Amino acid sequence: EVQLVESGGGLVQPGGSLRLSCAASGFTFSSYAMSWVRQAPGKGLEWVSSISDSSDNTYYADSVQGRFTISRDNSKNTLYLQMNSLRAEDTAIYYCAKARGSNIAAADNYWGQGTLVTVSS
Amino acid sequence: DIQMTQSPSSLSASVGDRVTITCRASQGIRNYLAWYQQKPGKVPKLLIYAASTLQSGVPSRFSGSGSGTDFTLTISSLQPEDVATYYCQKYNSAPLTFGGGTKMEI
Numbered sequence: 001e002v003q004l005v006e007s008g009g010g011l012v013q014p015g016g017s018l019r020l021s022c023a024a025s026g027f028t029f030s031s032y033a034m035s036w037v038r039q040a041p042g043k044g045l046e047w048v049s050s051i052s053d054s055s056d057n058t059y060y061a062d063s064v065q066g067r068f069t070i071s072r073d074n075s076k077n078t079l080y081l082q083m084n085s086l087r088a089e090d091t092a093i094y095y096c097a098k099a100r101g102s103n104i105a106a107a108d109n110y111w112g113q114g115t116l117v118t119v120s121s
Numbered sequence: 122d123i124q125m126t127q128s129p130s131s132l133s134a135s136v137g138d139r140v141t142i143t144c145r146a147s148q149g150i151r152n153y154l155a156w157y158q159q160k161p162g163k164v165p166k167l168l169i170y171a172a173s174t175l176q177s178g179v180p181s182r183f184s185g186s187g188s189g190t191d192f193t194l195t196i197s198s199l200q201p202e203d204v205a206t207y208y209c210q211k212y213n214s215a216p217l218t219f220g221g222g223t224k225m226e227i
Contacts, residue, residue, distance in 0.1 A: 037165075044206075044219060045208050045222070047217040059217075105153060112164070
């Protein structure tokens with residue numbers, strides 16, 4: 001059974017940093033692209049970032065480019081999102097999602113339960 | 122960047138109705154289009170990928186069509202458990218933009 005478990009969310013002050021993790025199990029993690037998608041309270045889904053299976057390619061939304069860094073450790077079956085210079089508008093539930101293929105040109109067929117990030121003073 | 126526009130933003134229909142949601146891309150994306158269902162308080166679930174391929178386990182009353190810039194999600198006979206918000210997403214290339222969502226009510 002595919003499982004994606006996010007952690008690392010919490011309350012952080014504006015300008016602060018957080019690192020999210022997503023522990024994957026139940027599939028060959030190193031064979032699939034992965035993404036982070038967020039959802040602000042009461043709002044729609046927003047794609048944040050994606051990474052290919054071997055980390056050769058990373059992609060970011062304009063809203064987080066230069067502030068967030070996606071990475072993965074295939075030996076640990078774990079996806080990461082380093083978030084720096086956080087702003088109030090980054091407040092959201094952050095979901096980890098597994099793509100159907102090795103690159104980003106594939107829909108996400110499994111999602112984690114999400115971790116809440118709140119940016120507030 | 123390619124924009125994804127969904128319509129309507131909300132929809133109220135009766136059990137048994139046939140309902141259709143539309144998603145339009147500002148430029149052609151071939152068939153790199155997915156549909157997701159998010160029930161209240163739940164995680165998004167993939168319904169359809171490649172514009173018209175039903176994800177395993179999804180009821181056959183859901184179907185998708187389209188290519189290029191215009192896509193539709195159809196529920197052939199609306200059920201009470203279909204109350205949810207539906208999102209389209211392009212995935213031909215980054216950014217992997219979502220549509221604004223369609224809130225479905227009974």
